[in-house]
Amino acid sequence: MAKVSIADKLSQRLSPVMRQLSDINIKILGTETQLLRITTSKADLRGDTTETLTTQLVDNCIIKHPWSSDIQLFGSLDESTGDFKATALDLWEVLPIQIKFPFEGDRTLQPLDLKKGDLLIEILRDEHDSKIPFVMTVTRLLGGFNNKYIVSKHCEATLFRGKLSTAIQTAINAYIEDIE
Numbered sequence: 001m002a003k004v005s006i007a008d009k010l011s012q013r014l015s016p017v018m019r020q021l022s023d024i025n026i027k028i029l030g031t032e033t034q035l036l037r038i039t040t041s042k043a044d045l046r047g048d049t050t051e052t053l054t055t056q057l058v059d060n061c062i063i064k065h066p067w068s069s070d071i072q073l074f075g076s077l078d079e080s081t082g083d084f085k086a087t088a089l090d091l092w093e094v095l096p097i098q099i100k101f102p103f104e105g106d107r108t109l110q111p112l113d114l115k116k117g118d119l120l121i122e123i124l125r126d127e128h129d130s131k132i133p134f135v136m137t138v139t140r141l142l143g144g145f146n147n148k149y150i151v152s153k154h155c156e157a158t159l160f161r162g163k164l165s166t167a168i169q170t171a172i173n174a175y176i177e178d179i180e
Contacts, residue, residue: 131179
């Protein structure tokens with residue numbers, strides 16, 4: 001029989017409490033939202049890419065944007081290169097967007113298998129209640145542990161600048177139409 005240290009015993013009993021405190025903390029600091037997750041396939045060993053698109057709604061997340069002032073959402077896209085051309089780069093634009101996933105109790109009901117490079121779409125609204133898709137890409141996946149037990153999980157994302165494929169744009173448009 002394996003011996004268990006005192007720290008392991010304490011961690012097993014304290015981790016559920018730490019998860020609940022993490023849930024309370026992130027609900028105070030961010031905005032509860034629903035995101036559309038879009039996953040695309042990667043290139044195979046020969047470099048061939050066949051785009052397979054998978055969409056999933058992520059209901060259980062809290063998002064914390066780093067900006068407190070203006071951010072440039074609109075600019076021009078160079079069709080030949082696919083590069084986004086903005087007139088200026090705002091410091092708040094390059095800071096990571098924190099997206100946290102509460103546990104809603106002791107354990108999560110459905111695992112969220114985010115991957116680096118996934119697209120996350122949040123719907124913002126202007127003064128006329130028009131829907132503006134805010135496209136982000138996952139850059140880092142993070143988790144906090146108390147010894148062997150996970151107590152927090154979140155990811156960092158940045159604003160996506162680039163050309164979206166027709167299939168991705170179609171999925172985003174369908175998502176926008178379904179939102180009330």
